[in-house]
Amino acid sequence: MSQDLSREAYWKANLRLLAICLGIWFFVSFVLGILLAAPLNNIHLGGYPLGFWFAQQGSIYTFIVLIFVYAWRMNVLDRKFNVDEE
Amino acid sequence: MDQQTLSLIVVGITFAIYIGIAIWARAGSTSEFYVAGKGIHPVANGMATAADWMSAASFISMAGLIAFLGFTGGAYLMGWTGGYVLMALLLAPYLRKFGKFTVPEFIGDRFYSKPARVVAVISLLAMSITYVIGQMRGVGIAFSNILEVQLEVGLVAGMAVVFIYAVLGGMKGITYTQIAQYVIMIFAYTVPAVFIAITLTGNPLPQLGLGSTLQGSDTYLLEALDNTMVELGFTEYTATEGGMSMLNMFLLTLALMIGTAGLPHVIIRFFTVPRVRDARKSAGWALVFIGILYTTAPAVGAMAIWNLVNTVHPGEIGTEEGHLAYEDKPAWMDRWEQTGLLEFEDKNDDGVIQYYNDQNEEFAAMAEEEYGWEGSEIVELDRDIMVLANPEIAGLPGWVIALVAAGGIAAALSTAAGLLLAISSAISHDLLKGVFTPKISEKRELLAGRIAMAVAILFAGYLGLNPPGFAAEVVALAFGLAAASLFPTLMMGIFMKKMNREGAITGMLVGLVTTLLYIFMYKGWFFFPETAMLPDTPEGWIFGINPSSFGPIGAALNFITAFIVMKMTAPPPKDIQDLVESVRVPRAD
Numbered sequence: 001m002s003q004d005l006s007r008e009a010y011w012k013a014n015l016r017l018l019a020i021c022l023g024i025w026f027f028v029s030f031v032l033g034i035l036l037a038a039p040l041n042n043i044h045l046g047g048y049p050l051g052f053w054f055a056q057q058g059s060i061y062t063f064i065v066l067i068f069v070y071a072w073r074m075n076v077l078d079r080k081f082n083v084d085e086e
Numbered sequence: 087m088d089q090q091t092l093s094l095i096v097v098g099i100t101f102a103i104y105i106g107i108a109i110w111a112r113a114g115s116t117s118e119f120y121v122a123g124k125g126i127h128p129v130a131n132g133m134a135t136a137a138d139w140m141s142a143a144s145f146i147s148m149a150g151l152i153a154f155l156g157f158t159g160g161a162y163l164m165g166w167t168g169g170y171v172l173m174a175l176l177l178a179p180y181l182r183k184f185g186k187f188t189v190p191e192f193i194g195d196r197f198y199s200k201p202a203r204v205v206a207v208i209s210l211l212a213m214s215i216t217y218v219i220g221q222m223r224g225v226g227i228a229f230s231n232i233l234e235v236q237l238e239v240g241l242v243a244g245m246a247v248v249f250i251y252a253v254l255g256g257m258k259g260i261t262y263t264q265i266a267q268y269v270i271m272i273f274a275y276t277v278p279a280v281f282i283a284i285t286l287t288g289n290p291l292p293q294l295g296l297g298s299t300l301q302g303s304d305t306y307l308l309e310a311l312d313n314t315m316v317e318l319g320f321t322e323y324t325a326t327e328g329g330m331s332m333l334n335m336f337l338l339t340l341a342l343m344i345g346t347a348g349l350p351h352v353i354i355r356f357f358t359v360p361r362v363r364d365a366r367k368s369a370g371w372a373l374v375f376i377g378i379l380y381t382t383a384p385a386v387g388a389m390a391i392w393n394l395v396n397t398v399h400p401g402e403i404g405t406e407e408g409h410l411a412y413e414d415k416p417a418w419m420d421r422w423e424q425t426g427l428l429e430f431e432d433k434n435d436d437g438v439i440q441y442y443n444d445q446n447e448e449f450a451a452m453a454e455e456e457y458g459w460e461g462s463e464i465v466e467l468d469r470d471i472m473v474l475a476n477p478e479i480a481g482l483p484g485w486v487i488a489l490v491a492a493g494g495i496a497a498a499l500s501t502a503a504g505l506l507l508a509i510s511s512a513i514s515h516d517l518l519k520g521v522f523t524p525k526i527s528e529k530r531e532l533l534a535g536r537i538a539m540a541v542a543i544l545f546a547g548y549l550g551l552n553p554p555g556f557a558a559e560v561v562a563l564a565f566g567l568a569a570a571s572l573f574p575t576l577m578m579g580i581f582m583k584k585m586n587r588e589g590a591i592t593g594m595l596v597g598l599v600t601t602l603l604y605i606f607m608y609k610g611w612f613f614f615p616e617t618a619m620l621p622d623t624p625e626g627w628i629f630g631i632n633p634s635s636f637g638p639i640g641a642a643l644n645f646i647t648a649f650i651v652m653k654m655t656a657p658p659p660k661d662i663q664d665l666v667e668s669v670r671v672p673r674a675d
Contacts, residue, residue, distance in 0.1 A: 007667065007670075007671060010671065011670055014670075018175055018176075021171070021175055022171075022175065025168065025171045025172075029164045029168050029339065030336060030339065030340075033160055033164055033339075034160075034332060034335055034336050034339065035332070035336070037157070037326050038325075038326040038327075041324060041325065041326065045297065046294075046297035046298065046306070047296070047297040047298055047299065047306030047307055047308045047309060048296070048297040048308065048324075049308070049324045051157075051326065052157050052160070052308070052324040053297070055157060055160025055161075055163070055164060056152075056157075056159070056160045056163050056384040057293060057296075057381055057384065059160075059163075059164045059167075059168065060163065060164070060167045060373075060377050060380055060381055061377070061381070063167050063168055063170065063171050063373060063377075064370060064373050064374055064377055066171055067170065067171060067174045067175070067366075067369055067370035067373055068367070068370045070174065070175055070366065071174070071363065071366035071367045071369075071370055074179075074363070074366060075363055075366075078363070078672055078673075082673075083671040083672055083673045084363075084672060084673060085361045085362060085363065085672050085673055085674075086673075
């Protein structure tokens with residue numbers, strides 16, 4: 001079975017990756033850091049209540065990792081679909 | 087050598103470095119002036135972006151803000167970092183592929199419309215000018231509070247330095263200066279934080295120290311802080327109640343995120359890297375460098391409030407030895423008392439200081455009955471002291487205090503320079519070259535850019551010396567406008583191929599107007615407080631939405647309007663749809 005390597009397929013793959021990354025972005029900050037922070041505060045990470053940790057530390061670390069993972073996966077996609085820069 | 091001389095020498099050395107860089111990195115072409123010739127390494131650009139983005143507010147005020155908000159202070163931490171995810175994933179690579187010089191230029195070309203470009207220039211100018219006033223103010227405050235130099239003198243010195251490197255070097259000079267400023271800034275921020283973390287917890291990393299136990303005890307720092315705050319009538323530091331409501335924390339975080347992603351002076355930094363994949367990676371590096379400060383800030387804030395409370399209440403609360411006698415207070419308190427940023431009032435004439443939450447009626451009544459307290463006796467406590475006094479609280483040597491002054495000034499100057507470049511390129515490139523005199527030669531355009539920059543610096547300096555009374559509110563306005571007008575329009579330009587001129591312009595205008603209306607309704611028309619139409623309190627806000635958090639609503643209205651208008655009008659021409667196709671792939675066609 002030959003793979004669809006058209007520009008449309010490239011864009012669709014990009015959008016799928018974007019949806020996953022933005023889902024994680026929303027989940028760590030808005031869900032874990034705000035909406036569920038009160039119940040999560042009953043769990044502790046060292047001296048940090050977990051909800052507090054996500055709001056003031058964890059979400060920032062996740063954001064950094066997310067951007068690098070997205071950049072890395074996009075470079076892979078660029079080469080696969082042959083649209084990378086020389 | 088006294089502290090003032092030492093501080094002035096350190097600040098003088100940093101200024102000499104900036105001027106040296108300016109002479110070395112002169113801009114010879116418009117491309118060098120606007121986008122540093124697109125030759126900046128992604129890591130270097132990340133560092134410059136971090137300095138560009140982190141303003142006097144991030145450096146001086148944020149930790150203090152968090153210290154007094156506790157858990158809900160996380161809105162600022164997540165909001166001002168999470169925006170980079172949006173920028174890296176949704177805007178930066180595509181705008182870099184577009185490959186021009188300014189944000190309004192993209193909007194004008196993508197929506198094949200000069201009016202669209204002009205609307206974009208207007209929102210850019212509105213947000214950048216309001217934002218730059220705060221920076222010039224920050225320079226003046228750093229000079230007058232730390233260096234004890236007159237505010238005017240400090241402000242003029244700062245303006246002169248920015249003038250030299252920004253007018254001469256444009257984006258190229260600004261970029262390399264920002265790298266130097268980042269190094270100074272981060273060093274000045276983390277050194278006192280590390281020392282305080284070691285003193286309190288024995289752990290040198292503030293990020294880990296905040297989650298550690300107190301030195302020589304089994305109690306966690308945050309747990310002890312929670313208990314102490316409750317004993318003084320406040321809510322627990324780490325608890326989700328207290329501070330702002332969950333709805334407003336949610337909306338404020340979102341407003342700051344999409345506002346950050348829509349700030350043109352940050353977006354143009356990603357035009358300076360050589361390739362699309364560098365733009366993606368560079369945003370990650372920017373957030374690494376920002377994250378170093380932003381993950382340290384919560385520790386600085388919590389440890390500062392802990393130090394403050396334990397200095398004022400050294401023993402069990404309500405007992406004889408639980409108070410600090412006014413005469414015995416440490417030297418740093420005396421010093422800040424002189425500046426008027428810290429004030430005491432011995433309300434019950436007992437010669438000792440009490441600091442507690444006298445707004446908590448139940449607790450205040452109990453304290454009066456049991457302890458004989460008649461109100462909190464720290465009557466003025468400026469939150470900026472939390473960072474500025476840190477080195478003195480930790481008993482660090484004079485050069486660290488000098489470094490903090492230089493760091494505060496570096497933070498304000500680097501952000502001011504980035505904003506001034508965005509302002510001058512909007513005027514010379516978008517208005518002059520793009521709309522009024524398209525035939526202007528490159529040499530004349532470069533000259534026009536330099537003149538626009540010089541005028542912008544003088545204008546910003548004037549506003550810094552004579553600040554309009556609403557300096558604090560305008561920052562919320564800048565973010566609201568970025569969130570409601572630029573971000574949605576840029577995003578639709580990339581992700582909706584069929585979005586047309588009519589949709590984009592009406593969307594942008596609706597976003598702009600609703601956001602302005604909502605802010606003016608509570609803050610007064612053009613910020614004249616007496617013209618406010620509704621009370622600026624949680625009871626007066628529509629659905630309880632704080633005007634500072636309105637950005638996401640404005641953005642949603644922008645999207646909806648644009649979509650409806652697009653459906654009713656003709657689709658964009660073929661060549662524009664091809665432009666969108668080409669922006670979406672990294673390889674040049």
